[in-house]
Amino acid sequence: MTSQPVPKVTADLWTVMCTATAVRRYRAEPVPDEVLDRCLRAASWAPSGGNQQQWRFVVLRSQQIRDVLTDAAHRTWEVMKDFYQLPAVADGAADPKSRVLRAMAEHMEVGGEAPQLVLFCVQPQRGTTELQQGGSAVQNFLLAARAQGLGAAITLWQDSCDRELRELVGIPDDWKVATLLTVGWPKGGHREVRRKPLSKVAVVDRWNQPWTVQ
Numbered sequence: 001m002t003s004q005p006v007p008k009v010t011a012d013l014w015t016v017m018c019t020a021t022a023v024r025r026y027r028a029e030p031v032p033d034e035v036l037d038r039c040l041r042a043a044s045w046a047p048s049g050g051n052q053q054q055w056r057f058v059v060l061r062s063q064q065i066r067d068v069l070t071d072a073a074h075r076t077w078e079v080m081k082d083f084y085q086l087p088a089v090a091d092g093a094a095d096p097k098s099r100v101l102r103a104m105a106e107h108m109e110v111g112g113e114a115p116q117l118v119l120f121c122v123q124p125q126r127g128t129t130e131l132q133q134g135g136s137a138v139q140n141f142l143l144a145a146r147a148q149g150l151g152a153a154i155t156l157w158q159d160s161c162d163r164e165l166r167e168l169v170g171i172p173d174d175w176k177v178a179t180l181l182t183v184g185w186p187k188g189g190h191r192e193v194r195r196k197p198l199s200k201v202a203v204v205d206r207w208n209q210p211w212t213v214q
């Protein structure tokens with residue numbers, strides 16, 4: 001299998017931000033270390049309280065860890081299917097919801113065999129959540145990935161194998177796993193994010209007073 005040439009970073013920041021959607025289906029080509037290195041570097045540029053940078057970005061390569069994550073993904077998918085009463089999605093259905101469900105099913109079927117896996121760990125600081133502490137590092141990583149043509153998805157399967165993962169990686173007890181990212185070259189293209197209109201989420205002074213440009 002040939003690896004991809006290192007892509008140039010061509011997309012401008014605005015295009016990157018509005019097309020950095022969750023990508024759950026990947027081609028089999030490996031992600032070159034130089035490309036991953038740029039994503040990790042961007043993650044390390046994120047802000048943190050007091051510039052403490054109490055985070056670790058764990059690139060997961062061990063087959064044993066991949067196997068544990070695959071089992072966790074399969075277990076999580078079974079629970080999700082029941083909990084959300086997810087319908088079986090017809091192969092050909094092309095509406096956005098069916099496509100996302102199909103992609104989620106494939107993502108969790110592939111599980112820990114995604115081309116690249118990166119675990120974000122943080123040492124919680126007083127008064128902050130792990131997402132507040134590490135969230136901007138994750139977002140920096142996602143944007144750097146998108147800028148290079150990669151796709152990535154945040155996942156929470158690792159919750160269901162937390163103990164095993166901690167042991168295998170050697171995560172200290174006072175650190176938390178913030179999230180796991182799967183990363184790879186997208187099977188499809190990148191599309192624009194679908195979000196609520198800005199007037200529903202940005203307000204002026206009062207909770208229900210929509211932001212408008214004057």
Ligand SMILES: Cc1cc2nc3c(=O)[nH]c(=O)nc-3n(C[C@H](O)[C@H](O)[C@H](O)COP(=O)(O)O)c2cc1C
Pocket residue numbers: 020021022023024104107153154155156157193194
């Ligand atoms: C805290 C958090 C947890 C998430 N967990 C999962 C997950 O377990 N599996 C998954 O496929 N996507 C997960 N996502 C990705 C979201 O589903 C995705 O960002 C959201 O649906 C918006 O879709 P888009 O990025 O394609 O526009 C998570 C995102 C966040 C921020």
